[in-house]
Amino acid sequence: MAIAKAERLMNLALCLLGTRRPLSKRELRTSIEAYLEAFGPGSGGASTPSDTATGSEDAFNRMFERDKDDLRELGLIIETVESVEGDIGYLARRDSNRLPPITLDVEEAAALGVAARVWQQARLAGAASGALQKLRAAGMPLAEEAYEGHSALEPRIPAHEAAFEPLMLAARDRRPVTFDYRKANSARAEQRQVEPWTLECWRGHWYLAGWDRDRGAERVFRLSRITGRVRSRGVPFTAPVPDHVTVRETVETWAGENATGTARIKVRAGHGYPLRARATATHDLGDGWDELEIPSGHGLDAWLVEFGPDVIVLEPAELRADVIDRLRAVAKG
Numbered sequence: 001m002a003i004a005k006a007e008r009l010m011n012l013a014l015c016l017l018g019t020r021r022p023l024s025k026r027e028l029r030t031s032i033e034a035y036l037e038a039f040g041p042g043s044g045g046a047s048t049p050s051d052t053a054t055g056s057e058d059a060f061n062r063m064f065e066r067d068k069d070d071l072r073e074l075g076l077i078i079e080t081v082e083s084v085e086g087d088i089g090y091l092a093r094r095d096s097n098r099l100p101p102i103t104l105d106v107e108e109a110a111a112l113g114v115a116a117r118v119w120q121q122a123r124l125a126g127a128a129s130g131a132l133q134k135l136r137a138a139g140m141p142l143a144e145e146a147y148e149g150h151s152a153l154e155p156r157i158p159a160h161e162a163a164f165e166p167l168m169l170a171a172r173d174r175r176p177v178t179f180d181y182r183k184a185n186s187a188r189a190e191q192r193q194v195e196p197w198t199l200e201c202w203r204g205h206w207y208l209a210g211w212d213r214d215r216g217a218e219r220v221f222r223l224s225r226i227t228g229r230v231r232s233r234g235v236p237f238t239a240p241v242p243d244h245v246t247v248r249e250t251v252e253t254w255a256g257e258n259a260t261g262t263a264r265i266k267v268r269a270g271h272g273y274p275l276r277a278r279a280t281a282t283h284d285l286g287d288g289w290d291e292l293e294i295p296s297g298h299g300l301d302a303w304l305v306e307f308g309p310d311v312i313v314l315e316p317a318e319l320r321a322d323v324i325d326r327l328r329a330v331a332k333g
Helices: 005-018 025-031 033-039 051-073 106-117 125-137 164-173 247-254 273-278 300-305 317-332
Strands: 079-082 088-091 177-182 189-202 205-212 217-222 226-232 261-268 281-284 289-296 311-315
Touching: 005 025, 005 033, 005 051, 005 164, 025 033, 025 051, 025 088, 033 051, 164 177, 164 189, 164 205, 164 226, 189 217, 261 273, 273 289, 300 317, 311 317
Parallel strands: none
Antiparallel strands: 079 088, 177 189, 177 226, 189 205, 205 217, 261 289, 261 311, 281 289
């Protein structure tokens, strides 16, 4: 399985920071696992390399140059050094890349600690933990140390979807992506071409907001409905990125928040707490079910489907029919 770009960049940065002398591209190619996996150990100095070896060397050179540029964009100072013999090498001197002394008060250090701990369930957990260790080594009080005894409630941002990391990186780097997406009322996935703007978590689910190239409009996509691999493309955005992206407001509209009417539903006792929190009236039916009156708007059917057999729509009839259609589509899939 191909090694993720983030891991490849991290290994390259560690090699450049850990060396006492400049390293040639050949040495880096044979020292970094991602390069070895993709291109092998190199041509080995053969005087007449084959076309395949030449193509592999060219591909490695292009990847190395991109990786070096990415690290420099992230702030790493990489020096290019030419030896007396004319060989080119690279290194990142520690004194050039050392941060100045950091001075934080208790509240600032606590805020950084909490922010890092938020990502414990995401792939950013390793980097976040490393940041905490650096703060601790610098003598900074962390959240649990600054507010000892007040850590019973800790924030979490779950990011279990495989699409989360590539979409986050694509949104950061302003790179369009393509992925297969399944609508809530369909068992068949369709390919989407999207210019990703931002990710936001709402009611325990991650959503992507961006520009849908095929539809020529802003769209919001739920990450759990993305199937297969997210593929990024090396072309620029075609639509301007708005200064303020209202992911939450857009999602709420599609989840029935902007109500235009009222719906009556039956909810199994002990279930459907998010629905109960929005209910304007609740009636105990006495048979293990409760009847709720909730605001009804565009997209409410998609939300109700998520509760499966624990929710039965009573009225309006159109909403009941839409929920049944969605459940049948899911059952067929």
